[in-house]
Amino acid sequence: MRYSNSRFGLGAATVAALLAFGSAHTSAQAKVGVEGTFLIRGGTVVVGTGERLEGTSVLIQDGRIAAIGSSVTAPDGATVIDATGQFVYAGMIDSYTPMGLAEIGRISTMQMSGELGQFNPHLRAMVAINTGSVMLGITRSNGVTSAITAPTGGIISGQAALINMDGWTWEDMALNGNAGYVVNYPSAQGGGRRGGRGFVGFGGGGEDREARAREQLEELKQEIRLARSYHIARQGGLEDEDLVYESMRPLVSREVPAIMRVNSQEDIEGAVALGEELEINIIIAGGRDAWKVRDLLAEKNIPVVLGSIRSTPGQGLPYDAVYAQPGVLVAAGVKIAFSTGSASNARHVPYHAALATAYGLSPEDAWKALTIWPAEIWHVDDEIGTVEEGKLANLFVADGDPLDIRTNVSEVFIKGRRVPMDDRATRLYEKHNARPKNNR
């Protein structure tokens, strides 16, 4: 059951609304970074693989990390940034946000992440990203240089994109335009509890919900089976193109995963079984009960994008269940990534990780779950995630541990561009901090 209009992607009205918003706030928008050759000199380079290189310089040229070493010198015309006593880190990644799709809450024209209809695998978040979003500047100022931006709604919401927090256009910003298909796995549990039933008289009885979920699950599977048939037919020479099934070929050929939004144990197990049955790759997103099935997830090599750590534990669970789960998953061999689910506070994703380190996750693994692990999950680990030669220069300079709230970030580079450190918040701060005191 598809909505015919949705086949044409996000409409002109969306783009117009986003542009109108953008132009009204031009002064608040962050500037695009400055291109050039830069030498970050003499800092401690935290590679991200466990190595720390003291007294080491990083040369940025043509958007990439051209050289790392203690004797690297600045070529003619390079801008030298003294990082003595400072640390150089790979840019952090928030693995689930509505970045660029949603701006101010409660304003419907600024919440354009969801389309009508149930099956929209052909919709691309990337093409609707507002490069004028003030969230971009706010986010990157704290060293968060990339984020998954995800569509919402329906059973298959569309294609999530991995984007940089800087760029002239969405093409310039995109690191991976199809990082995964967002799937809202049809859940039989209202409250997400295993075997739980819905409240009678509130959104239908439990049995109704279970029946509807079973029906929707069959519809989902059928769509994927049809997509596979289409994929085989196209390989065999079918010339007619179907926009929807064409968009699912990377899914059924296992090039791009389904991002399964699930929380309960039953739904996580269901999503894993679906992936096995239909031979597609999956990622668990949310994953509140993932710790209960950690061995299964480790065995199947299925990563978990954790829902916001800034949440409360499910009913009956220990007070520290949300904070302690990351450590438990990593100890079991599950690859994890942190996410805020937020555009406005993606900037503070390292403090989500900090909470996890108080309850069992090692600081080294917390760092990986903000950098190289999400880079691997989103298939961009050859481009970002560590400070290594040849990678894109997505990195930042700070005066301490990025997980420590008291640490200050002084420089941010995205694709080798040195981004200005002022943003909408700093401009409001500077304006009002400059008011003469007691000027009433």
Add this chain to the structure above:
Amino acid sequence: MRTPVMKSAGLVGSLLLALIAPRGVDAQDLAITNATILTVTNGTIENGTLLVRDGKIAEIGTNVTIPNGVQVIDGTGMFLMPGIIDAHSHAALEGGINEGSESVTPEVKVQVRNDDPTIFRALAGGVTAAHLLHGSANTIGGQSAVIKMRWGKSAEELMFKEAPRLVKFALGENVTRASSTAPDSLRRFPKSRMGVEHTLRWWFTEAQGYRATWAAFESDGGLEPRRDLRLEALVDIMEGRIRVHAHSYRADEILMLMRVAEEFDFRINTFQHVLEGYKVADELAAHGAHASTFADSWAYKVEAFDAIPYNMAIMADRGVVVSVNSDSGERIRRLYQDAAIGMKYGGMSETEALKMITLNPAIQIGVEDYVGSLEVGKDADLAIFNGHPFAPGSRVEKTIVDGIIYFDRDQADTLEKLLRQRITTEDQG
């Protein structure tokens, strides 16, 4: 003038609790030794000892003699700070925190329940007291309750008895129901910020008349005037017997409320949320208003779009007493993280940042003589962390209220313990 009769205990809640929550043990004299003590008002004491007797702080220092029979908690490597105080919470309240049927309802009071697991989770985040407010659906809402996190005790016993009376005001989008899609015919006055100002001025004018009528009766006698609980509460507000905590966002409405209050010769004690407080920080300081805000929440609605994390630092720098609050069962678990945001944005000192979750909220809710800093004679409301509360990787190990340990990580159910049990069960199965 008589005060309205107020109920404070949720009887049903206390009965339920007997079934699910452990009763706390009685107060015991105890000493925390060898800890780094963050006193908030008298600096940091390394390798210090804090002695608790009869639920109060008896001694603090590096040379404290521990009497016989006192329970000793080894604080080596630990950080001891005052119990965290949340100046804005809706936890532990009976459902329906809004008497939003009318625009002005200061005669009602929130009803406390003692079985909300948020109380325990707050303790696990080092919180020992909270201000429980009415909602923000009306211009003048109901009266609040202040509780201590005495998990396991009855609703009556949760009450912070020394706390003054407090009432919630609200401005902006919530009271005008700006997000409402109902037709105008189904909406109530006010629906604009202009209407909110008029609502305030109209009701306080009524209250002035009511006060004059009673004054005339008391001096001249005659027929006793008819008692009106709503106007009586408004008179109590004007006379300073009830403190005003006002939900607010934009600079214009914050300034407006201060001017209305000044016109009727009273003061706004604390602006809540006050996300644009940094734009009127000097006016806040001059009026004598405090500010209780969020650390980093913003953009969730239009009136929250100019919110900046520098708000705390700018207001504090200009002489406003600033606290950072939760307004949430989630944020109340990690207010120590939110306080640290004040250091990052705008460069607050560590002590100033700590004050935002200890002494300053205590001042705002009127309990600073009892809690909010580690000083001899104050209540023994304490949080023990395994590292500096602002450092990543730090967590609360023990939380103490009135000298009683209400949260102890060693005793609490944790995910780690649950996993051990499950593995054992599976092995046996």
